[in-house]
Amino acid sequence: MITLNINNTAVSLDVDPNMPLLYALRDELNLTGTKFGCGMGQCGACTVHVDGQAMRSCITPVSVLTDKKVTTIEGLDPAHNHPIQISWREYKVPQCGYCQAGQIMSASALLNTNPKPSDGDIDTYMSGNICRCGTYNRIKKAIHSAAQGNSHE
Amino acid sequence: MSKLTATPLTADNALFEVENVSRRAFLKQFGIGSTALVLATTIPGFSPLLAAEVTRNGQLDKAQHALNFFVSIDTDGRTSIVCHRSEMGQGVKTSVPQIVAEELNADWQQVYAVQGQADHRYGPQGTAGSASIRKQYTKMRKVGAAARQMLEQAAANHWQVPVADVSAKEHFVINNASGDKLGFGELAKAASKLTPPADDAITLKHAKDFILIGKDVELFDQHDMIAGKAIYAQDIQLPDMLIASIARPPVIGGKVSSFDASEALKVRGVVKVIELKARSMPVSVLPLGGIAVLATNTWAAHEGKKRLKIEWQHGEHAVLNTETLQQQLIKTVSNKGDVARTKGDVYSHSYDQENTLEATYSMPYQNHSPMETPSATATVKGSGKDLTCTIWAGTQNPQWAQGLVATELGIKKEQVELNITLMGGAFGRKSKGDFIVEAVELARQVAKPVKVVWTREDDIKHGFYHSISANYLKAELSDEQGADFWIQRLANPPIGWLFDGKKKSLSTGDLSVGFGDTPFEMANMSLESHKADSHVRPGWVRGVAALNNSFALGSFVDELADKAGISTQQMWLKLIGSDRHVDLKKEGFDYGNYGSGFDTHPVDTKRMKACINHLCEQANTAQPQPKNQGWGIGFLRSFGSYVAAATKVNVENGKVTVLEMHCAIDCGVAITPDRVKAQMEGAMVFGLSIVLMGGITVKNGQVEQSNFHDAMVTRINQSPKMFVHIIESNEAPGGVGEPGVPPIIPSITNAIFKASGVRVRHLPVNKQLKV
Numbered sequence: 001m002i003t004l005n006i007n008n009t010a011v012s013l014d015v016d017p018n019m020p021l022l023y024a025l026r027d028e029l030n031l032t033g034t035k036f037g038c039g040m041g042q043c044g045a046c047t048v049h050v051d052g053q054a055m056r057s058c059i060t061p062v063s064v065l066t067d068k069k070v071t072t073i074e075g076l077d078p079a080h081n082h083p084i085q086i087s088w089r090e091y092k093v094p095q096c097g098y099c100q101a102g103q104i105m106s107a108s109a110l111l112n113t114n115p116k117p118s119d120g121d122i123d124t125y126m127s128g129n130i131c132r133c134g135t136y137n138r139i140k141k142a143i144h145s146a147a148q149g150n151s152h153e
Numbered sequence: 154m155s156k157l158t159a160t161p162l163t164a165d166n167a168l169f170e171v172e173n174v175s176r177r178a179f180l181k182q183f184g185i186g187s188t189a190l191v192l193a194t195t196i197p198g199f200s201p202l203l204a205a206e207v208t209r210n211g212q213l214d215k216a217q218h219a220l221n222f223f224v225s226i227d228t229d230g231r232t233s234i235v236c237h238r239s240e241m242g243q244g245v246k247t248s249v250p251q252i253v254a255e256e257l258n259a260d261w262q263q264v265y266a267v268q269g270q271a272d273h274r275y276g277p278q279g280t281a282g283s284a285s286i287r288k289q290y291t292k293m294r295k296v297g298a299a300a301r302q303m304l305e306q307a308a309a310n311h312w313q314v315p316v317a318d319v320s321a322k323e324h325f326v327i328n329n330a331s332g333d334k335l336g337f338g339e340l341a342k343a344a345s346k347l348t349p350p351a352d353d354a355i356t357l358k359h360a361k362d363f364i365l366i367g368k369d370v371e372l373f374d375q376h377d378m379i380a381g382k383a384i385y386a387q388d389i390q391l392p393d394m395l396i397a398s399i400a401r402p403p404v405i406g407g408k409v410s411s412f413d414a415s416e417a418l419k420v421r422g423v424v425k426v427i428e429l430k431a432r433s434m435p436v437s438v439l440p441l442g443g444i445a446v447l448a449t450n451t452w453a454a455h456e457g458k459k460r461l462k463i464e465w466q467h468g469e470h471a472v473l474n475t476e477t478l479q480q481q482l483i484k485t486v487s488n489k490g491d492v493a494r495t496k497g498d499v500y501s502h503s504y505d506q507e508n509t510l511e512a513t514y515s516m517p518y519q520n521h522s523p524m525e526t527p528s529a530t531a532t533v534k535g536s537g538k539d540l541t542c543t544i545w546a547g548t549q550n551p552q553w554a555q556g557l558v559a560t561e562l563g564i565k566k567e568q569v570e571l572n573i574t575l576m577g578g579a580f581g582r583k584s585k586g587d588f589i590v591e592a593v594e595l596a597r598q599v600a601k602p603v604k605v606v607w608t609r610e611d612d613i614k615h616g617f618y619h620s621i622s623a624n625y626l627k628a629e630l631s632d633e634q635g636a637d638f639w640i641q642r643l644a645n646p647p648i649g650w651l652f653d654g655k656k657k658s659l660s661t662g663d664l665s666v667g668f669g670d671t672p673f674e675m676a677n678m679s680l681e682s683h684k685a686d687s688h689v690r691p692g693w694v695r696g697v698a699a700l701n702n703s704f705a706l707g708s709f710v711d712e713l714a715d716k717a718g719i720s721t722q723q724m725w726l727k728l729i730g731s732d733r734h735v736d737l738k739k740e741g742f743d744y745g746n747y748g749s750g751f752d753t754h755p756v757d758t759k760r761m762k763a764c765i766n767h768l769c770e771q772a773n774t775a776q777p778q779p780k781n782q783g784w785g786i787g788f789l790r791s792f793g794s795y796v797a798a799a800t801k802v803n804v805e806n807g808k809v810t811v812l813e814m815h816c817a818i819d820c821g822v823a824i825t826p827d828r829v830k831a832q833m834e835g836a837m838v839f840g841l842s843i844v845l846m847g848g849i850t851v852k853n854g855q856v857e858q859s860n861f862h863d864a865m866v867t868r869i870n871q872s873p874k875m876f877v878h879i880i881e882s883n884e885a886p887g888g889v890g891e892p893g894v895p896p897i898i899p900s901i902t903n904a905i906f907k908a909s910g911v912r913v914r915h916l917p918v919n920k921q922l923k924v
Contacts, residue, residue, distance in 0.1 A: 015450070016421050023452035027396070032388035033381020035577065037524050038609040039455070042861040045524055073381030080380035088379050092371065095831055096242030097378030098385055098524045098577025123870035130861060132524045132578045133242045134838025135831070136872035 002062050006031070007075025017063035021055075022046045024062050025072060033073035033101045037130065044129030047102040047109075048072050054109035056128075073101035076108060084108045087146035095133035103129050107143050116147045218345035220300035222274055223253060223293075225345075230324060230338030232259050235267045237275035238285040239549050240374070241523075241579035242835070243890045244828035245285045247372045249293055251824055252286075255365040256297030256358060259337070260324035266373040271551030271571035279550040281584050281693060283792035283888020286824055287749060290886050291357075298355045300344075307344035308335050360822070360883045369827035374575060386528040386547035386574045387606060394530065394602040395424060397595050398454035401443035401615050404467040404854035405690060406434045409444060416460035417446050422453025426461070427598055429591065435654030436690075438585035439557065441615060445595055451606055471854035473688035475517065475621060479915075482623035482685060483513050486642040490681035493664050494742035497677030499638045504629050510716055511627035511640075514705040516916045517848035519619035519694050520858075522866060525577020526607040527588035531596040533562065542569045542596075546589045547576035554586035558593050580839075581693040585617055613864045614856040617692025618849050620645040620685075624705030630717050635727030637675040643668055643702065644683035648691045657684035665745035667699030667791055667895055670737060671706065672758055674730025680742070689851055695839060696894035699791045704844075707787035707899025708914065711906065721786050721903065722769045725762075732759040747792050753885040754793045760819050761795055764788065764880060768797035768817035771878045781805050782812070783907025787896035792888030794820040795880075798837070798900040801873075804909035808923040811841065811873045811901070816893060818877070821884035829889050833877040836893025842866040843894075844901040845924040846917050871924070 002013045006029065013024055025031040025048075034057055037045030041056040048057045049071035076082045084107045094100045103126070110117055110125045117125065122140050131139070219225035223235045234250035234257075250266045269275050276292070301321045308326035309316040318329050325334040360366075377383040402408065414426035425447040432439055446457035489500075529546035540562055548554050551571050559566045576583055588605055596603040607615075622645035628636035647663055649656035659682045661669070669680055694700070714724035735756040737744035746754060765788050769775065774784040781803055788797040801813040816833040823829045846865040850857045858864035902913045911922065918924055 016453075019450070019452050023450055026388075027390075027450040027452075030390060031381075032384070032390070035385075035525070036387060036451070036606070037526075038861050040609075040860055040862075043524070043609075080376070085379050089371075089375060092369075092375065092827055092831070094242075094372065094375055094378040095244075095835060096240075096524070096576060096578045097374060097383050098575075100378050101381045104379065127868045127870040130524065130866055130868060131838075132522060132580070132866060133831075134835035134867070134872070136838060136867075136869040137834055137875045138831075139869065 002066060004062060004065055004070060005068070006070045007072060013062060015062060018061050021048065021057040021060045021062055021065060021070065025057065031072050031074050035098055035101060037099065037102070043099070044106055045099050045102040047105040047129065049105060049109055052109065052112050054106045073105060076104065082108055083146040083149050084111065084142070087142040090145065091138045091142040093135050093138040093142050095135055099129065099131045103131065103139055107139065107146070110143065111147060117143065218341035220303050220341070220345055221296060221349060223296045224257065224300040226337050226341035228338045228341060230263050230336050232257070232264050232337065233267045234264055235269040235275070237269040237278050239278070239280040239547070239551065239573050239576060240268070241280065241547070241549065241576040241583065243832060244372055244825055245280065246374065247370060248286060248824045248828065249289070251365050251370060252290060252293040253297035255363060256294045257301045258321040258323065261365060261370060263324055268573055270573065271555040271569070273552060273566070278552050279584065281549055281581065282747060283891040284748065286886045287747070287793050287888050290822070294357050295352070295355050298357055299349050302350045302355065303344040303347045304337055304340045306347055307340045310343065311335065366822065366824055367826060369825060383575055385525050385577045386530070386545065387525055387577070389530040389545045389574065389604060391530065391532070391602040394604055395447040395449065395599060396451045396454045397445045397447045397592070397603050397605045398458040398608065399429065399443050399445045399591060399605065399611070400458050400461050400463055401441045401611065402465055403614070404465070404471045405436070405441060405688070406468040406470050408442065408466045408468065410464040410466045412444050412464065413462040414444070416462070417457035420448070420453050420457045420460060422448040422450050423457040424448060425599060426457070427595060429594060435652060437652050438587050440587050440591045440594065447595065447599065447603065454606070455608060467854060470688040473851045473854045475851045478621060479515055479517070479623070482621065482644045483515055485644045485683045485685070486513060486623045486625035490642050490644070490683040491658065492679055492681050493661070494669050494680040494737065494740050495678060496740050499640050499677045499679045502638045502677065504638065508630040509627065510630070510709070510712055511625070512709055512712055512914060513623060513625045514701070514708055514914045515623045516621065516701040516704055517850060518621045518689065519700070519843055519847050520613055520616045520849050520864060521580040521582035521694055522612060522864065523576070523578030523580055523582055526609060526612045527583065528604065528606050529589040529592040530602060530604040531589070531592035532602045533593060533597040533600070540564050540568060542593060543572070544570065544589060544593065545572045545574055547574045547579065547583055548586065548589060549576070549579050549581070549584040550586070553584070554589045557586040557590050561590055561593055562597065580695040582617065584693060609861065610859045613849070613858050613860065616849070617651070617690045619694035619697070619700060620648070620691045622701040624701060626705060626709040628713060630713065631675070633727070634675050634730060635717070635724050636713055637677055639673065639675055639678045640681070641668070641671060641679070642681045642683065644685050645698070645701065646685045646687035646691050648693065650687040651690055651692065657686055658682070661743050662745050663698055665747070666697050667702035667706070667789055669742045670735070670744055670756060672735045672756055672761060672790070673728045675728070688854060689856070696891050699789060699891070699895035700843065700898060703787060703789040703895030704898040704902070704916065707789070707896060708902055711785065711899065711903040712912070720775065722765060722774065725765050725788055729758050729761050747888070749793050754887065756790065761788065761790055764795040764817050764819050765797045767878060767880055768799055768815060771817060771876070772799040772815035774799050778907070781908055783904050785900045785903025785905070785907055787898060787900035787903065789892070789895045791895055792892040794818060794887030794889065794892040796892045796896050798897040800897070800900040800904040802901070802904040802908050804905055804911070804922065809845070809905055809918060811871065813874050814897070815876045815878065816897070817880060818893065819880040819882055820887040820889050821882050822886045823879055824886065826879055829879055830877040832889045833893045834875050837875050837897055838867045838872055840894050840897030840901065841871060844898055844916060844918055845871065846919045848917050
């Protein structure tokens with residue numbers, strides 16, 4: 001049994017310790033907000049926070065997470081009103097919506113470390129998250145908008 | 154929390170109970186379907202039109218009343234409107250209800266979208282070819298108007314006044330004389346018992362009175378998407394479900410010679426290994442066969458697959474090498490082909506070599522690569538005549554899939570219940586039912602629910618690719634008309650091969666997509682196509698044949714402009730010529746016009762020129778650019794819409810940086826302008842992927858790419874500032890999903906030429922320049 005802290009809840013998992021977190025979340029815990037996109041850390045659809053840092057859950061075995069805090073899209077904000085989520089709604093970012101959980105988790109992790117990122121900072125940080133629908137312009141605008149909110153705090 | 158989405162699949166009811174997401178639950182929730190009380194007649198395009206009274210969850214006070222097959226209203230006014238097309242990011246699940254609600258005069262806050270299941274009674278459900286709004290606009294308006302008229306009639310009956318003396322407004326019907334009003338919810342029961350109006354008695358609004366059409370409403374699923382609650386095909390979880398990962402033949406038509414599953418079966422969680430049915434070519438859109446590993450979790454299924462030892466017999470299609478094929482196609486188009494459209498005489502003319510230009514362009518195979526790889530879940534229960542099958546899948550063509558499954562199981566279509574989930578992108582890939590039939594084939598054998606999940610490698614190696622192509626163009630400059638003596642040739646493996654395994658010639662339908670409809674006014678023209686053989690599955694990818702045809706046409710117009718010493722904008726205007734509706738039939742070409750009528754969607758040269766001019770003005774393409782920078786433009790009318798694109802790039806030290814992109818679209822009436830904008834933004838990013846780095850290559854019949862590291866797509870750092878300019882119009886709505894991509898393609902390569910003098914005629918750009 002492996003015990004993980006997911007969204008501030010302790011959960012016990014009876015799985016192969018090598019199982020990447022993504023599959024544990026989706027198949028064992030019914031937390032399907034985190035998505036599969038490539039299985040090799042290329043696209044960012046599976047991004048979660050581990051101790052506040054963005055991490056690709058499709059290549060992170062559950063065994064390395066036992067003393068860490070994992071946050072998924074479901075746990076980012078209890079009312080789904082994290083500043084990035086508010087901003088995402090305001091700019092109507094999603095098209096198909098599939099990659100957006102990963103985009104939101106990356107964007108919120110970016111703001112954790114860099115509260116007022118430049119365009120270049122966003123390009124660098126967010127280039128690991130693919131959106132095939134092409135919502136990049138709105139992602140950039142929404143991050144800047146949420147960052148503006150940060151400066152008023 | 155914003156508006157809930159009334160789909161049969163929500164995070165709360167889909168995850169644990171089969172029954173909760175069954176048709177019965179759907180009926181219970183929404184009161185639409187076979188248990189409904191049928192009272193009504195039909196209107197053209199939709200039959201039967203149902204009017205019904207049913208209860209929801211056994212609560213009489215929550216009675217819901219169906220006014221027709223698309224609209225039903227609760228006694229509390231809550232209004233459910235069915236979207237019968239599939240949502241893949243284009244926004245149709247919002248825009249279809251928006252059109253219906255407009256004519257219904259409903260209060261949008263009380264409207265809920267219901268995703269329709271596969272059901273022939275909705276009419277065609279194939280969500281492709283940018284056709285949902287283009288072809289369903291008037292029908293959906295009539296659906297809303299018919300329901301509104303029933304509510305008005307019910308109110309008139311109540312007040313015992315002529316129906317002309319009442320009017321529906323914002324979810325109420327008002328007595329014009331007394332000012333009394335009755336809510337839609339109060340009227341629903343009485344209205345549901347009325348006979349729907351006949352088609353010729355349905356009255357539609359004037360465009361000037363539109364409240365909802367043209368308004369940027371929020372997507373019904375947006376909140377759930379942002380909260381991580383929206384349910385896609387891969388998110389379906391059922392009790393006792395097994396997950397299947399399949400090793401498919403690396404070469405199409407290949408077969409399993411032998412396999413050893415012993416290592417796969419050692420993986421914790423793997424419960425079974427099944428050899429799929431070997432199918433003979435042509436497989437059409439059916440599965441390719443192979444070996445399936447079934448496990449209790451997705452990771453175990455994928456790990457088990459990696460441990461299979463399979464000997465393949467590759468078969469006849471192992472001959473394909475795309476490098477050779479590309480050269481063959483390029484060589485082929487240097488010769489005269491089968492004439493699709495001709496006027497005047499281009500072959501007796503003696504070309505003035507100084508003023509004549511010829512060029513050949515080529516584009517490799519392209520994959521859809523939606524972010525959500527194909528996935529479907531199926532259960533098969535009972536046997537013989539009582540066999541039933543329930544499916545959850547993200548599919549662009551529910552009724553086609555339903556038919557394939559019925560044939561597979563030897564049952565009637567009606568015994569196949571197909572629930573449509575949100576799709577994590579599709580771009581044409583999910584029109585095919587192969588992954589759905591795979592799930593059904595396996596579910597039948599294990600007598601348990603089976604979810605098939607494709608890996609990214611599966612998606613890239615076993616796709617239905619946009620065909621590799623070569624286009625040739627030749628013309629002589631002419632002062633007045635830009636050019637004359639125009640020869641245009643195309644060679645690419647046709648999509649038709651998919652279905653018969655034989656076809657080599659392009660059909661008139663194929664040639665209608667950005668090739669045979671070149672709208673130029675010159676006197677002499679010959680448009681020709683060549684035969685080509687297939688060894689991988691060709692398919693429809695967003696933009697379809699217009700992708701390569703627009704690349705060639707848009708590049709050639711730019712090359713002609715350069716040779717003539719005028720702007721590309723000027724060259725387009727000259728070539729298009731006078732204001733007119735181009736009649737291609739007169740020139741012997743039976744133009745398909747994307748299935749639209751010429752009355753609603755003429756080939757209008759005035760709109761073409763207006764679109765190009767609007768783009769150039771908005772992007773200010775005429776402004777002189779610094780060294781190493783330049784603007785390129787492209788234009789195409791396709792899928793009933795007019796789209797012009799402009800791209801600005803910087804090219805230095807052999808590296809291309811895209812700086813800015815613009816798109817101008819005349820799509821007639823824009824139902825949800827912000828979603829039109831979003832589709833154009835998406836088209837620009839999709840176009841960048843194709844031009845800068847896109848391409849699937851094949852060696853010995855096997856696809857060489859495997860994941861996003863070698864089948865690259867545009868990332869945020871390669872995506873510039875984008876601007877969309879929607880041309881206001883009351884013309885019939887055109888398509889939006891597909892027509893954005895084609896004109897963007899040449900705009901990028903033309904910009905590279907302006908910035909650097911490097912003419913890219915063979916895509917992708919990254920074979921010549923860094924991107």
